[in-house]
Amino acid sequence: MFKCEDVLSELSGYLDNELVADLRRQVEAHLEHCTTCRAVYDSTRKTLRIVTDSGSFELAEDVSIRVAERIRSRISSGLPGSGPAAGS
Amino acid sequence: MSYIRGASADARDIPALRDFEASFGFIPNFYRAQTNRPDLINAEAGLFEAVMVRDSALTRRLKEYVFLVCSSRNLSTYCVTAHCEMVRMLGIEGPEPEQIAFDHTAAEIPEREKALLDFVAKVNSHPRTVGPDDVDLLRARGFEDAHILEAVLVVGLAKFANFVAFGLGTVPDFDPFRVDTLLGLPPGAEKILNPSSVGSIPMNQGAEAPAPELVDDDADLVRRTRSGDLRAFDELAQRHQQRIYRTLMAITRSPDDAEDGLQNVFFKAFQHLGGFQGASKFVTWLTRIAINEGAERLRARKDLESLDADDSDKETVYQSKNIADWQANPEELYSREELRRHVEQGLLKVPVKYRIVVTLRDLQQLSAEETAEVLQIGIPAMKSRLLRGRLMLREALAPVLGKKAAHV
Numbered sequence: 002m003f004k005c006e007d008v009l010s011e012l013s014g015y016l017d018n019e020l021v022a023d024l025r026r027q028v029e030a031h032l033e034h035c036t037t038c039r040a041v042y043d044s045t046r047k048t049l050r051i052v053t054d055s056g057s058f059e060l061a062e063d064v065s066i067r068v069a070e071r072i073r074s075r076i077s078s079g080l081p082g083s084g085p086a087a088g089s
Numbered sequence: 090m091s092y093i094r095g096a097s098a099d100a101r102d103i104p105a106l107r108d109f110e111a112s113f114g115f116i117p118n119f120y121r122a123q124t125n126r127p128d129l130i131n132a133e134a135g136l137f138e139a140v141m142v143r144d145s146a147l148t149r150r151l152k153e154y155v156f157l158v159c160s161s162r163n164l165s166t167y168c169v170t171a172h173c174e175m176v177r178m179l180g181i182e183g184p185e186p187e188q189i190a191f192d193h194t195a196a197e198i199p200e201r202e203k204a205l206l207d208f209v210a211k212v213n214s215h216p217r218t219v220g221p222d223d224v225d226l227l228r229a230r231g232f233e234d235a236h237i238l239e240a241v242l243v244v245g246l247a248k249f250a251n252f253v254a255f256g257l258g259t260v261p262d263f264d265p266f267r268v269d270t271l272l273g274l275p276p277g278a279e280k281i282l283n284p285s286s287v288g289s290i291p292m293n294q295g296a297e298a299p300a301p302e303l304v305d306d307d308a309d310l311v312r313r314t315r316s317g318d319l320r321a322f323d324e325l326a327q328r329h330q331q332r333i334y335r336t337l338m339a340i341t342r343s344p345d346d347a348e349d350g351l352q353n354v355f356f357k358a359f360q361h362l363g364g365f366q367g368a369s370k371f372v373t374w375l376t377r378i379a380i381n382e383g384a385e386r387l388r389a390r391k392d393l394e395s396l397d398a399d400d401s402d403k404e405t406v407y408q409s410k411n412i413a414d415w416q417a418n419p420e421e422l423y424s425r426e427e428l429r430r431h432v433e434q435g436l437l438k439v440p441v442k443y444r445i446v447v448t449l450r451d452l453q454q455l456s457a458e459e460t461a462e463v464l465q466i467g468i469p470a471m472k473s474r475l476l477r478g479r480l481m482l483r484e485a486l487a488p489v490l491g492k493k494a495a496h497v
Contacts, residue, residue, distance in 0.1 A: 013476040017457075023094065037412050041483070044415040044491070048483040051420055051490070052451050055432040058338035060331050064348055072326055072355045076319065 003031040008038045016046060092258035095124035103127040105134035112178070115469050118259040119167065119250070140246050146235035150179055151202060152243050154189045158206050159213040159247035161190040167254040168247065170263040174467060204230045205240055212244045262469060307371035315362060326355050329372055332453055333379045339448035340383030340396065342437050350382045357382070369462060376455075376463045380445070387441070394441040411487035419490040435485035443478030450475055 008031045014020045015028050032039050100106050103124065106116050123130050141152055153176045160168035169190045176186040188196045193206040208227055212219050227237055305311075307328070313321035333354050337347035357378055358365075365374055384396045420428055436444055436452075449460045461471040 009480075010476070013472060013479060016479075019457075040412045040414050041480075044487065045479055045483045047415055047419055047490070048486055049451050049479065051428060051486070052432055052436075052447070052482065053454065054420075055429045055452070057429055057433045057436065057452060058335040058347075058448075059429075060334040060351075064334075065330055068330065068348060068351050069323070069326055071352045072359075073319075073323060075352065075356050076322070076359055
């Protein structure tokens with residue numbers, strides 16, 4: 002019988018649909034009757050959905066333009082390797 | 090994971106398997122498939138320990154190379170990948186173990202060691218042609234009987250492991266991907282080690298077979314940049330700025346560091362584009378540069394966080410504390426902007442070692458293989474960090490997304 006810790010250690014694989022059929026069935030059988038694991042599974046699933054759609058750490062447009070400009074000028078301002086901040 | 094079913098729920102009750110888990114962070118499929126007979130697992134582990142691990146006339150490294158030469162000749166993907174990882178656990182970096190497995194005669198190791206590996210290859214593949222002359226050749230190279238005995242025993246042990254792995258159908262769980270990337274081969278080339286996909290083609294023949302093409306959407310822009318077209322590089326920068334910025338933010342937690350790092354990454358990429366071999370995708374190579382840049386910045390500002398900090402992967406199971414139910418659509422509690430801020434704050438509460446894996450895998454949607462490759466860790470280690478990272482992030486978001494939050 003699968004224990005809670007077994008389910009937890011397979012949770013990522015289960016969420017990513019990477020488990021072989023037998024293992025998946027064991028996880029599902031456990032989730033069926035264990036409310037604690039089901040709550041952890043359900044909230045982790047929702048967490049991933051939210052993270053993926055969140056657009057976190059987005060590069061603001063003004064920063065993007067500024068950085069692109071600096072990259073251009075660093076590359077064209079001299080031979081590769083002689084840039085003022087190379088390797089910093 | 091294997092043809093026969095082991096008693097997987099009880100795997101941790103077997104002392105030898107607990108030791109394996111402590112060493113590797115997981116229980117290898119090779120042993121999982123044998124859990125119906127704990128007594129035999131313990132006996133095998135004892136034999137392995139006695140022959141391979143304990144101090145002996147031959148060094149552990151050379152014994153591992155004997156094991157690799159035999160396993161590759163027996164086309165055992167499982168044992169080759171497992172023992173390449175074990176060599177790395179000895180602190181040997183770089184593609185040397187994979188090179189030994191592919192063709193030890195081309196490896197940069199002393200001639201004396203090559204002579205021993207020639208000998209074990211012969212014992213492994215043409216045992217009936219082995220004679221006293223072969224042993225004399227080794228003696229002429231300075232090997233004594235104690236060395237030769239151990240080498241022969243390792244050949245036997247490798248054959249045992251190789252054939253058990255075949256018979257049980259154990260799926261590699263160590264990291265076949267590394268064999269490709271470290272040798273600069275396209276993904277999937279390691280399949281030449283896998284007899285089930287190519288019948289009985291000898292390895293050297295397989296290695297010369299045309300490899301599958303790596304599809305890289307950036308290849309044309311990279312080629313144009315190399316021929317001096319700066320606009321092409323500009324386009325590459327536009328295309329990948331967002332991803333590199335996210336990677337840097339996830340590591341450094343600082344918009345200023347991420348912005349400075351962003352231009353450094355592209356500048357370094359431009360400088361070193363000549364060294365980009367095309368063995369991986371351009372964007373994978375670029376992300377690798379970004380991870381190094383981020384790690385350097387953490388070091389430079391003497392940050393308490395570090396990408397290669399304490400190795401707590403081995404802690405068995407992460408304990409979830411906040412286990413109240415969440416409502417059906419917690420994202421409806423907040424505006425998109427608020428939600429984004431909560432996720433960012435939540436991510437920053439997760440230690441960087443785990444945060445970067447969740448960022449690459451779940452925010453940037455890299456595949457498991459790409460994530461492991463850019464972090465230069467094995468897939469099992471990546472998965473273990475991903476699991477912990479996801480559970481920690483869930484924990485961090487529970488106060489704002491859980492049931493209680495709904496009443497605030």
